[in-house]
Amino acid sequence: MSPSRAFELDRAHVFHSWSAQRKINPMVVDRAEGSYLWDDEGKRYLDFTSQLVFTNIGHQHPKVVKAIQDQAAKLCTIAPAHANAERSEAARLIAEIAPGDMNHTFFTNAGAEAIEHAIRMARLHTGRIKVLTRYRSYHGGTQTALNATGDPRRFASDYGNAGIVHFRGPFLYRSQFHATTEQEECERALAHLRSTVELEGPSTIAAILLETIPGTAGIMPPPPGYLQGVRDLCDEFGIVYIADEVMAGFGRTGNWLALDDHGVEPDLITFAKGITSGYIPLGGVIVGPKVFESFAEKPYPGGLTYSGHPLACATAVATINAMREEGMVQNARRLGDDIIRPALQKMAGDHACLGDVRGVGAFWALELVRDKETREPLAPYGGSSPAMDAVVAECKKNGLLPFVNYNRIHVVPALNIPDDQLREGLTILDAALEVGDAQAQG
Incomplete structure (x- = not known):
C-alpha cells in the first residue's frame, strides 16, 4: 500500500x-x-x-523482533487458564525486578486495564470503596482509570460517582503549599494527604494510587521521603498502596522501577509500556503478599481473554533480557x-x-x-x-x-x-x- x-x-x-x-x-x-x-x-x-x-x-530491536517471529511459529495464542512457558518466564523475571516479596503477576493487555484490576483488588481486599489519587496524574483511558486521572482529560467523562478522591501531590516549581524547599514541600504535601485521609474517613479508603513519577502530567520526581510517608500512612490506616509504574518503570528512570530510588514496597504495582517496548501490547499488576492472600483460597473475580498472551509474554522476556545484556x-x-x-x-x-x-x-x-x-x-x-x-x-x-x-x-x-x-x-x-x-x- x-x-x-x-x-x-x-x-x-x-x-x-x-x-x-x-x-x-x-x-x-x-x-x-x-x-x-x-x-x-x-x-x-x-x-x-x-x-x-x-x-x-x-x-x-533485532533480538526482540526475532523472539516474536520464533514465538509466532511455535504458539501464537492460548487461553489464560493454561500454563505456558512464556508467561511463566515473564512472571519469574518480573518477580526478580519487583521489590521485596512481590512474587506474583496478574497479566493484562495494557496499563489502563492494570489500573482497573489493581483498584478492584484493593477494594475487594479491604472491603472499602474510595481510592485517593493526585491531581496532575494520568492512569489510563478506561472508565475507572480515567476517573482516577488527575488532569483535564478526565473532565468530559468524570461523573463524580466512581469513588475517586483527588488530592494535591508535591510539585515544588508550582507549589500549592507555599513551600520554598523540597523538604518543606514533602512535609506539607504529606500533611495535606493525612488531612485528606482523615476528612474522608480512613475506614472508607481502599487505596492510595500514585504514579511513582507522574509522566504525561509533568515528570515530577517526588521529594526524598514522600513515598515513604505515603507507605507509612497506608500502613497506619490499613490502606492499599498502589504504585503506577506504567510509564516510569522498566528502565526509564535509570532503575528497573522508579521505586528503586525510594526504598519502598507497595502492595500492588501496575506496569505496561516498556516491558515489551510496545512491540506487542502487555500490562499487568504485580501483587504483594497481603493482597495475594485475599485470593489464595477464594477466587479473584476478574480476568481477560488474552491475559498472559504467549506472544506478548515472549516479547517481554526478550525485551528484559536485551535490556540486561546490553x-x-x-x-x-x-x-x-x-x-x-x-x-x-x-x-x-x-x-x-x-x-x-x-x-x-x-x-x-x-x-x-x-x-x-x-x-x-x-x-x-x-x-x-x-x-x-x-x-x-x-x-x-x-x-x-x-x-x-x-x-x-x-x-x-x-x-x-x-x-x-x-x-x-x-x-x-x-x-x-x-x-x-x-x-x-x-
Missing part, C-alpha cells in the same frame, strides 16, 4: 483517540529503526518521544547524568522561555513559560498556544519528533540511543527554544 493510500484510508475509516476527527492531519510513518523513523515523504525524524514513552529499547537501564542513568541534565540546565540559563527542567534517567520535562518570575505558562493548562505550536513546528522542521503536553516538552528518548544522536536532538531542541524566547519576557 502506498503512503498516500494509507493516509486516504486513515482519514476515511480510522477514529483517532483524544482528537477532533476533522481537525487532525496524522503523519504517515513508513518505517522505523533504532531512534529514527521516516514519514511517507522519506523525511527522517529523531524520535525524542519513544512514541508514548514506551519504545524503551528503540524501534525494531546494560540499557544503567545506560539510561548515564544518559541523564552525563548528557541530558547538563544540556538542559545550560538551556535553562540561556533561554528566557525555559522556566524549569526536571527529571532523572531518560525521563525529563522542560517547562516553557512567558515569564520566569511569574511562571506564567507558554500554553494554558489543558491546552496549547500559537507560541507552543511554533516551537514544536521548529523541532519537526529540523528533524526532531518532540513529546509535547500543554506548556511542556518532554525529553524521553530510547534508553539505548547513541550519545551522538542524543546530542543531535538536544541541539535541535536548543535552537527551537529561540522561537519560544521571542514570546517570553526577560
